[in-house]
Amino acid sequence: MIAFAILVPMMPGMSHESMMDSSDMPPGWTYSPSTYLQRLPIIALGAIGFVISRVLAAYQLGHIDGVWEPFFAGDIVRNGTEFIITSDVSKAWPIADGGLGATTYMFEVLMGVMGGRSRWRTMPWMVLLFGFVVVPLGVVSIYFIIIQPIMIGTYCTFCLLAALAMLIMIPYSLDELVAMGQFLVQNTRRGRPFWRSFFMGDALPGSGKDEKRPGFDLPPRQLVSNAVRGVTVPWTLVASGVLGAWLMFSRLVFGSEPPMADSDHLVGALILTVAMIAMAEVARPLRFINIAFGLWLIAAPWLLLGADGIAVANSVVVGLVVIGLSLPRGTRSAEHYGGWDRYVV
Numbered sequence: 001m002i003a004f005a006i007l008v009p010m011m012p013g014m015s016h017e018s019m020m021d022s023s024d025m026p027p028g029w030t031y032s033p034s035t036y037l038q039r040l041p042i043i044a045l046g047a048i049g050f051v052i053s054r055v056l057a058a059y060q061l062g063h064i065d066g067v068w069e070p071f072f073a074g075d076i077v078r079n080g081t082e083f084i085i086t087s088d089v090s091k092a093w094p095i096a097d098g099g100l101g102a103t104t105y106m107f108e109v110l111m112g113v114m115g116g117r118s119r120w121r122t123m124p125w126m127v128l129l130f131g132f133v134v135v136p137l138g139v140v141s142i143y144f145i146i147i148q149p150i151m152i153g154t155y156c157t158f159c160l161l162a163a164l165a166m167l168i169m170i171p172y173s174l175d176e177l178v179a180m181g182q183f184l185v186q187n188t189r190r191g192r193p194f195w196r197s198f199f200m201g202d203a204l205p206g207s208g209k210d211e212k213r214p215g216f217d218l219p220p221r222q223l224v225s226n227a228v229r230g231v232t233v234p235w236t237l238v239a240s241g242v243l244g245a246w247l248m249f250s251r252l253v254f255g256s257e258p259p260m261a262d263s264d265h266l267v268g269a270l271i272l273t274v275a276m277i278a279m280a281e282v283a284r285p286l287r288f289i290n291i292a293f294g295l296w297l298i299a300a301p302w303l304l305l306g307a308d309g310i311a312v313a314n315s316v317v318v319g320l321v322v323i324g325l326s327l328p329r330g331t332r333s334a335e336h337y338g339g340w341d342r343y344v345v
Contacts, residue, residue, distance in 0.1 A: 024118035026179045027186070027206035028338025033175040034119045034127075035210070037227040041172050042134065043112040045165040050105035052162045056085050056098030072155045080154040087152050101141075101162065108133050108169070117210070120179040121187075122201035127180040134173045138166040139273070146269045149251065150262045167273060171280035175230040178282045178340050230281055230337075234330025237275045240290055243318050243325075244272030247297075250311060260306035264315065267293050267300075271322060281344050282337055287326045294323035 024032040032038070058064045059082065072080030084090065090097050111130040115123045141163045148155055187202055188194045196202075212226060246253075247268025251261035271293050278287040297319030301312040329345060337344065 022118075023203070023207035023209055024116075025208040025210045026120065026182060026338055027204065027208070028336060028341075029179065029208075030334070030336045031212065031229045032117050032120075032210040033179045033230060034115065035117050035226070036113075037223070038172070038176070038229065039112045040227050042169045043109050045169050046105045046108035046112060049162045049165040050102050050109065052158050052165075053098050053102035053105055056081070056158055056162075057096050057102050058098075060085055060090070060096040060098050067158065069157055071157050081156040081158050083154055084148060084152055084156040084159060089147065089151060104133060104137055118207075120176055121183045121204055121207070124180045124184055124198050124201065127176055131173055131177040131180075134166075134169050135177075138170045141166045142269060142273050146266055149265055150258075167276050170277050171231050171283065172228075174277075174280040174283050175337070178337060182338055182340065229333070229335055231279050232281060232331050232333050233279055234328075236325040236328055236330045237279055237287065240287070240322055240325045241272045241275040243322055244268040244270070244275060247271070247315075247318060250314065254307070254311040254314065256308075256311045257306035260300065260304045260311065260315075263296075263300050263304055264311075267296060281332060281335065282340055284329060284332075284344050290326040291323050294319040294321075294326065297322065 024034065026033070055064075055067060059067045067079065067081045067085075069079045069081040085098060093100065108130070111126060111133065115126055120127055145160060145163045148159065183202075183204055184194065184197060187197050187204055190205075192202055245268065247264045250256050250264040250268070256264065271290050274286055274289050274293075277283050278285075297315045301307055301315050307315065332344065
């Protein structure tokens with residue numbers, strides 16, 4: 001039902017001008033952000049998230065008797081996954097939140113395969129809806145990971161994996177959102193009606209044709225490089241993400257107590273989230289947000305209780321290192337993003 005409702009009616013909504021124009025590369029760009037190879041990582045990660053969420057929903061609905069928990073199980077909490085997905089926080093939703101997550105991932109997969117190589121200008125409404133499902137809901141999933149040890153007292157391995165899949169999707173979806181926004185601004189400035197272009201698409205003078213072969217019959221290395229255009233992985237952001245993950249487990253490593261342990265977990269998750277999103281070149285300036293988190297890590301031991309000397313030193317050192325790692329831009333590819341290039345600093 002979802003497939004027929006979303007995928008089948010997509011063609012009649014496109015304008016005659018957008019269908020006649022075969023250009024797929026935004027003005028000033030060096031690649032098309034809407035190729036199927038570009039969307040393949042999101043589709044694959046969405047499928048993984050769907051399978052994981054389906055297992056959680058099956059347990060919540062009573063279709064299976066248990067959920068495998070390889071790490072967070074012990075005497076106090078027999079099974080961290082089962083404990084979390086049956087907690088009061090989870091039951092606060094009117095429906096099984098695992099099922100809601102599975103439905104969201106399903107929509108991501110379906111919207112990921114919808115449209116062609118030029119959908120940034122032929123289907124702006126779909127690109128915006130796709131971005132809304134991936135980006136804001138991805139941030140919400142990180143929020144639920146943050147509150148697990150703070151409000152519930154344990155972790156959930158499957159929840160962590162699903163949130164990681166959602167987080168990795170975000171940088172791969174941002175370039176298409178930027179291209180869609182540029183199209184709407186430029187098209188409106190030349191006198192075309194905004195809402196007609198938003199819902200029906202339009203042709204845009206100055207657009208080009210991405211000459212790189214889009215097929216899947218390429219050598220593996222070239223196939224991967226074409227699929228990840230617009231996303232680079234500087235070692236500075238990788239190191240920031242590793243430090244953020246390290247902070248999330250400080251209560252287990254150093255035996256910290258709240259509120260210091262909660263602070264480390266919260267800030268660590270936020271540092272990891274920002275570092276991951278900033279791997280998209282169009283979102284690289286977001287890394288400066290981690291400077292504020294680094295300053296808080298330096299100040300937190302003097303404002304909060306619950307940490308001993310080693311944990312205090314860890315917080316200060318990690319804060320200083322995160323600040324240093326957030327200053328350089330890091331590796332940038334040879335790709336260009338039209339007028340957005342000036343923001344890639």
